[in-house]
Amino acid sequence: MHPIAEKYLRKRALPFIFCSGCGHGTVLNAFLRVVDELGIIDDLSLVGGIGCSSWAPVFVNTDVLHTLHGRAIAAATGLKLADPKRHVVVFTGDGDCVGIGGNHFLHGARRNIDLTVIMLDNGIYGMTGGQMAPTTPTDARTQTSPYGNLEPPLDACAVAISAGATYVGRWTTAHPKGLAGGIKEAIRHKGFSFIDVVSQCPTQAGRYIYGTANPAELLRMIKERSIAKRKADGMSPEQLEGRIVVGKLHEETRRPELSERLYGIMKRG
Amino acid sequence: MKQEVVIVQGNEACVRGAIRAGCRFFAGYPITPASEVAELMSHELAKNQGVFIQMEDEIASISAVIGAAWGGMKACTATSGPGFSLMQEGIGYAAETETPCVIIDVMRGGPSTGQPTQSSQQDVMQAKYGSHGDYEVIALCPSSVQESYELTVKAFNLAEHYRVPVILLTDEIVGHTREKLRIPAAIEVVDRRRPSAAPETYTPYAPLPDGLLDGMPSFGQGYNLLVDGQLHDQWGIRAGHDPVLSGKLMERLCRKITDHADRLVDVEPLFIDDADVVVIAYGSVARSATAAVKQARTEGCRAGMVKLKILWPFPDDALRKAIRNARKIIVPEMNIGKICREVQRLNDRRQTIVSLPKLGGTMHTPQEILDGIRSA
Numbered sequence: 001m002h003p004i005a006e007k008y009l010r011k012r013a014l015p016f017i018f019c020s021g022c023g024h025g026t027v028l029n030a031f032l033r034v035v036d037e038l039g040i041i042d043d044l045s046l047v048g049g050i051g052c053s054s055w056a057p058v059f060v061n062t063d064v065l066h067t068l069h070g071r072a073i074a075a076a077t078g079l080k081l082a083d084p085k086r087h088v089v090v091f092t093g094d095g096d097c098v099g100i101g102g103n104h105f106l107h108g109a110r111r112n113i114d115l116t117v118i119m120l121d122n123g124i125y126g127m128t129g130g131q132m133a134p135t136t137p138t139d140a141r142t143q144t145s146p147y148g149n150l151e152p153p154l155d156a157c158a159v160a161i162s163a164g165a166t167y168v169g170r171w172t173t174a175h176p177k178g179l180a181g182g183i184k185e186a187i188r189h190k191g192f193s194f195i196d197v198v199s200q201c202p203t204q205a206g207r208y209i210y211g212t213a214n215p216a217e218l219l220r221m222i223k224e225r226s227i228a229k230r231k232a233d234g235m236s237p238e239q240l241e242g243r244i245v246v247g248k249l250h251e252e253t254r255r256p257e258l259s260e261r262l263y264g265i266m267k268r269g
Numbered sequence: 270m271k272q273e274v275v276i277v278q279g280n281e282a283c284v285r286g287a288i289r290a291g292c293r294f295f296a297g298y299p300i301t302p303a304s305e306v307a308e309l310m311s312h313e314l315a316k317n318q319g320v321f322i323q324m325e326d327e328i329a330s331i332s333a334v335i336g337a338a339w340g341g342m343k344a345c346t347a348t349s350g351p352g353f354s355l356m357q358e359g360i361g362y363a364a365e366t367e368t369p370c371v372i373i374d375v376m377r378g379g380p381s382t383g384q385p386t387q388s389s390q391q392d393v394m395q396a397k398y399g400s401h402g403d404y405e406v407i408a409l410c411p412s413s414v415q416e417s418y419e420l421t422v423k424a425f426n427l428a429e430h431y432r433v434p435v436i437l438l439t440d441e442i443v444g445h446t447r448e449k450l451r452i453p454a455a456i457e458v459v460d461r462r463r464p465s466a467a468p469e470t471y472t473p474y475a476p477l478p479d480g481l482l483d484g485m486p487s488f489g490q491g492y493n494l495l496v497d498g499q500l501h502d503q504w505g506i507r508a509g510h511d512p513v514l515s516g517k518l519m520e521r522l523c524r525k526i527t528d529h530a531d532r533l534v535d536v537e538p539l540f541i542d543d544a545d546v547v548v549i550a551y552g553s554v555a556r557s558a559t560a561a562v563k564q565a566r567t568e569g570c571r572a573g574m575v576k577l578k579i580l581w582p583f584p585d586d587a588l589r590k591a592i593r594n595a596r597k598i599i600v601p602e603m604n605i606g607k608i609c610r611e612v613q614r615l616n617d618r619r620q621t622i623v624s625l626p627k628l629g630g631t632m633h634t635p636q637e638i639l640d641g642i643r644s645a
Binding site: 010012013042043045047058061062063064065066067068071074075076077078079080081082083085086103104106107262265266268 | 315319320329342362492496
């Protein structure tokens, strides 16, 4: 076992539930490297919702709250406010975060509560068998869009920025180093930080949407579609159609953070 | 603390009781007729080093309460009918993960938006069966401002002891009635207890012989807890695929409450020893029932009553005993006749059991219950 895995995995919970070739392991890998680098494992609480993505924290040997579908950010809000000294990191999926949990996502961002939300975004409901998600591309065929998806996908980063998140980034599993750097910045950021991680799902999205279950091929497609934020800044929306803009998309350091304000009132109380 | 006497409404008594019991976290969403609980919590918690947060809905509220409970705080929320419906998934999660928390449901008329400003007792079954799957909770039911205070304290104590969501089923009438509250000088408070085992040897979901868990650690105390809504083994690891482990856990989640029903029983009998007619009532209706039974006694009628302060687990044995020698039992309720069916379940002597439902938002008058007693 890799020393990082040896040090941080909850061995009793193994084996992983992820399919072979799933991108979620790459995200967990990047996350644990950051945890190791920052030396924060003893100050960490992890929260997951429901779905493949939300199983990621279960495999980490720290305090983990594996909550209901969509409710990870709401539960994390209670956890953070009860003990603001802790780093609370939420692992969620695209369906969990901006589908069933959309309301909690909006209000977590609006409150600027110091949570780090990592959204593992495979563009499909994987665990339930490959149904369309709020992030599934238009016209994509899935188990519940046999004639093609009639709806447009939601840009979770744009939603996070407009709702008030103070750190927003997007990375992919094809950029493990950039991803780790983004996660590190997000954890160190005081306030609501959000990272959208485009991740391959060979079993469902791969087979049904992209025509291949080969993870290397899917990673190559993700990499080809990706474009750095600084390059994208000079391009028109038409030129960016179908592209994945990666990097730090938004940062705001002046807005006050919720738990600090709340505990400030308590001190005066 | 000195005994203090104040005049407050039932909702305020709940807030005072909660803070006295050690509640330091409240998450809620405004709803009539429970909003005063959130309003007063927003004032009082900050003064008591506690956290108040208004969430975006009731689902978020119960979720935040669960998060705060694992963060180490005694936590509660308050709501009414529609909000109580939304909280059910969280209540099931709390039952499954054995998370102590208190849910105050100030009952109003339903279904749906129903009667926001009127009273009811229509949520009694939802309190027990509202979430999917097999589980048990504890539900207490005050009929006065004094009982609102006392049963709120008790709700927090029971939540800690049994590691279960405890529901305080109050109603619009009790919640908005202003009357005297004697705040006792001394009360019993059950504090959260850390497990007796050290983190290295602690098995978070290994029950003691009585089916209960050994204390409750918080996040950040070094236990590396895994709290999961899926049926799990003694370590908290998913075991939904395992019929034996899953079945055992479901059974324990139920029996850790039902096996202790005798210890939990909380009923107040009145004139029961020689009673020919017994009224069984709870919540605000118990107030009219008390008046009716007293009036019946002055008329020479051998009437008695039992006031239920706990609804779940249902006080089977205490009620069986109370109705044993009665000829007739009357169950007035502000619903279609729900608890009456629980009483019928106990009726092994074929006594006459009469449901006296009242729908529409107002409580029974003493006269209505008296008429029921007289026609017995």
